[in-house]
Amino acid sequence: MKKIYLLMACMSIQFFSHAQKNKLKMDSLSYSLGILIANNLKQQGFSQISAPDLVEGIEDTYNGKAKVDMSTANTTVQRIMTEKAAKDNVGVKEEGEKFLMENAKKAGIVSLPSGLQYEVLTMGTGAKPKATDKVKTHYHGTLINGKVFDSSVDRGEPISFPLNGVISGWTEGLQLMPVGSKFRFFIPYQLAYGERGAGADIKPFSALVFEVELLGIE
DSSP, X not given: OOOTHHHHHHHTOGGGGGGGGSHHHHHHHHHHHHHHHHHHHHHTTOOOOOHHHXXXXXXXXXXTOOSSOHHHHHHHHHHHHHHHHHHHTHHHHHHHHHHHHHHTTSTTEEEOTTSOEEXXXXXXXXXXXXXXXXXXXXXXXXXXXXXXXXXXXXHTOOEEEEXXXXXXXXXXXXXXXXXXXXXXXXXXXXGTTTTTOBTTTBOTTOOEEEEEEEEEEO
């Protein structure tokens, strides 16, 4: 989710008060800010907004009379967005769960208590990384329908990163791999990008598939 604090920042531009000397200029600024706020909200999926309540919230904040604090407002927005994402992407969630359920029945698939599944393509003989290690990998990531969303293999450039700085499915899975191994991971949404998704391709509640080769521990 794009930070809702952009809206809060727009509400806080009190330093423009000197523009009251030029009402036309101030009206133009206010109207333009309204356009920016509305477009930002639409991009985040808020298709139905009560304009009077929105204006009241802005005015109350400016006047120091907000009826709820920032933390409560942020929690409310996040809760509503999560509920909307679940409703809009119920099919994605169900498809992912069905895929993983069927996949678990296949020969060679190991299912872990967390929900992570993996298949050993090549078993290396090197050391296994710890969660605090930095690792060097080649990977190929797809949706469950086979669509590629990211691939260091396609780019021809391995990537290094702290193992505790990626999605939890990777953090858990790569600790099972000796250096030199290549595994295929089947990652439920809870261990991937969760209820929010990532970018245009990875929708909320998406299960993901990664082929990962562990090249080294740095």
